[in-house]
Amino acid sequence: MPDLTRISTGKAEFDTFYPRIEAFLKQDTMDLVIDGETVHGYRSPDCPAIWLRDHSDIMRGCRYFETDLVSTVQHFADTQAANGRVFDFVTNQSLIPTAAKENWVQYVRVPVEADVEYRFVKAAFLAWQSTGDNGFIENLMPSLERALEYVFTHPWRWDSERQLVKRAYTIDSWDFAYTAGMHDWLQFQIDDNTFWGIMHGDNSGYYEACCLMAHMCNRIGKDARAQHWTRFAEGLRDRLNATCWNGRFYTHFVKTTPVDIPGLDEENQLSFSNAMDINRGVTSHTQAVSILNEYLGRKKENQSFAEWYSIDPAFPNGAFGDEKLVPGAYVNGGILPLVGGELARAYLENGFEEQGVATLRQYYGMIEENNETFLWYFPDGRASSVETSTSPDAMPTDGWGSSAMLYGFMEGLAGIQDHGCCLDVVRLCPRWAAAGVDSAEVETGYAASGAHFGYQYEQGSDSLKLEIHSRHSLVDIHLLLPTGSEVASVSTRSGDLEFAESTVGQSRYLDCQMAIMDGAEITVRLK
DSSP states (O other), X not given: OOOOOEEESSOHHHHTHHHHXXXXXXXXXXXXXXXXXXXXXXXXXXXXXXXXXXXXXXXXXXXXXXXXXXXXXXXXXXXXXXXXXXOSEEESSOSSTTTOOOOOOEEEOOTTOOOHHHHHHHHHHHHHHHHXXXXXXXXXXXXXXXXXXXXXXXXXXXXXXXXXXOEESBSTTOSOBOOTTSXXXXXXXXXXXXXXXXXXXXXXXXXXXXXXXXXXXXXTTOHHHHHHHHHHHHHHHHHHHHHXXXXXXXOSOXXXXXXXXXXXXXXXXXXXXXXXXHHHTOSOHHXXXXXXXXXXXXXXXXXXXXXXXXXXXXXXXXXXXXXXXXXXXXXXXXXXXXXXXXXXXXXXXXXXXXXXXXXXXXXXXXXXXXXXXXXXXXXXXXXXXXXXXXXXXXXXXXXXXXXXXXXXXIIIISOEEESSSTTSXXXXXXXXXXXXXXXXXXXXXXXXXXXXXXXXXXXXXXXXXXXXXXXEEEEEEEEEOOTTOOEEEEEETTEEOOOEEEEETTEEEEEEEEEEESOEEEEEEEO
């Protein structure tokens, strides 16, 4: 099937943004033959394995051109434990070069990880949304329910007093825990000396997973379960905000086991899930603005090349048992494009449109220079390497971060957000006015189903025009207006359209809805 996604604006940084990232992603696939069946997935940039967390995030980018979005999700469901637990990753390669020659299949669940099950739900949702296969998701629903039930009941995952997901003291959602020197290297296990607490990103991830469960249940006629997951999500969000919000951002780790780390400014630690929290929907607009201002302030204060921090301030040298984890390296204060992509979308959604565009342009400049992209960078701009990381690989085609940037680009700037299934309910929020683009043609779709949606945008001196290309969609239009403009009228071929104007920060938007059959033309008269 030909590629359904293309962007034309006359500006190279936008017109070749998608093709460059698509090229990275196509180099990141991994095919495993297990029990005679092929499992086709996207590998981690720093480890030769299909990690569910990397794969589920990469699906946001690869689904535009990938035809097999199901086999990896189905395999993790098929290998699910009886109690609902899901594996972290699967591979048939040695994780430590030269350490083993066996090519047997290996499965791993890192015990300290609490985020795997929500990523399982997200991967299943993206597979269903892109394929439109209701039979697939109906058959998978018992596995998804068991996965969430495991997290919300198991004593390693659930804090029954606070009614929130808990984990060992890790750096945000990374996979090794602080031990106060009681373990001789990175600690992946839970034991009698584990320091416990609440990490905001786990709970925002499960909030989103519950919302996605409600959405899928509604679409396949399971109304009672949809109501259950909606109620559970709302309670989780409220308890998360009551427990973890510190007035400026989400506290990195709310400790339930007392422990102090010498030399660490814990109160000011901003960890990377703050950016994800915004896009997952747990923040109010006021909270989102506060978090985004915090990131921008840190960039200026620290004089780093980008504000895409894994965590800031970092942990002291050697705090987690590996001498390579110095401040500014890897997940201990390194700069991650996967955070930058989340920030780009959050900036664009919350009235920081110019900063969102600047973020995407900065990343494009990075990948254009050498046609490379890495999982993380030092704050001075140096790229990661095997020698500076605790991981066996440092691929120059990082799919995790590049797909996050594509997510920010497609949903934030180009502004096509699928709020239904196979693009039958779309939030259309083009923000080309913030990028100095007067004319844009955007087409996108899912290769696995052939679903398609597109538009042509034209900005004139006194009007905006949208020509929408869709066979059948309910479209919620949220259109950024040129600075200083107000709307005089909105019309289609059949007459005037009711509309409203809204303000996001200092930005003005046109808001209206319409059901589209075989396309539509909308003219916005400005005053």
